[in-house]
Amino acid sequence: GGREIPCHRSVLALCSLYFNAMFTGDFVESISARVEIKEVEPVIMETLIDFAYTGKLTINQKNVEALIQSSKLLQFTTVQKVCTRYLQQQIDHTNCLGIYEFGEVYGCPEVKVKARSFLLENFEAVSQSEEFLQLESDRLLGCLGSELLQVQEEQSLVEAILRWVKYNEAERSRFLPELFQLVHLPLLTVEYMRDHLLHEKVIQECELCRSTIENYQEKTKAGTAVQRHLPCLKKLQEVLVVIGGRAMEESDDEEDEETPMLSRNAGFYNNMIRRWLLLPDFPDYNKWGFSVVALNNDVYVTGGSRGSTHDTWSTTQVWKFDSKEGVWVPIAPMLKPRTNHATAVLNGEIYAVGGIRAGITE
Structure with a gap:
């Protein structure tokens, strides 16, 4: 089942720390005309060599795990990162347990963490899968x-x-x-x-x-049992989050630039207890036209505008409310400034769509 694939040492050494060490070190392979790689399937080896020459990589559900194993072994760092990211995007309720095991066996902590988080947050769906029945x-x-x-x-x-x-x-x-x-x-x-x-x-x-x-x-x-309404950490509760806004009276002019921002600008409604509760204030309060979305129980605020009615600029800034820590933290900005745009979550990633770009940008 072997296959001979012609290639240049210098090309492989540029893309692989494994081959770089092999060809520049005091090894017999450094002067040998042929190098035998027993641990990698021929088709996967060919894919890695094609990547070394072209920078292009074809990843699918059939080859991604083999590519991760082989790129980790041969230290094709870029291939490993790209394939790991792809595998994380494929996680769903039918495969998260298998992907978790793969991440643990082959030393991919980011894959393992993502799969476990998906399991804990989607336990009911995962428990209906065939993989769940095979769980240790x-x-x-x-x-x-x-x-x-x-x-x-x-x-x-x-x-x-x-x-x-x-x-x-x-x-x-x-x-x-x-x-x-x-x-x-x-x-x-x-x-x-x-x-x-x-x-x-x-x-x-x-x-x-x-x-x-x-x-x-x-x-x-x-009448001595613990009451059923006591909180339980495992009980998932959906809440309605509200962020920002202005405090306007009925007599206020909607075009009035001086209408004050709310002094406490973030809160949520818990339908279980039928009460509004406060969240830590959104730090970037003097802004409007931003978009809010939830992902993995955290809240993300993207973009928006600053300034006045006649001097406005859009921003690329993104804030995340970490629900576990109870704090707002700035994260990687968007690629483009946006105001009055929409955001949505798909496969564990946030997508920003549309909007306008006003004035100068940050």
């Missing part, structure tokens, strides 16, 4: 025990556990007690526990699980 017990325990895990309803977490156990009940039923300890019973309805959970065969056969549910039911009847 330690991986599942680590996922369910994470404070970053998000589910719409605790019931979906229970159903995922049951589905995983039933897939190989003989081998996996022994993990059920440990998995069940990660379930928040106060977030399950009494009816679901009574009419469904206690009738599950695997629950009936697990003494700890069954007794835990029955004891909780007794406490509920006695």
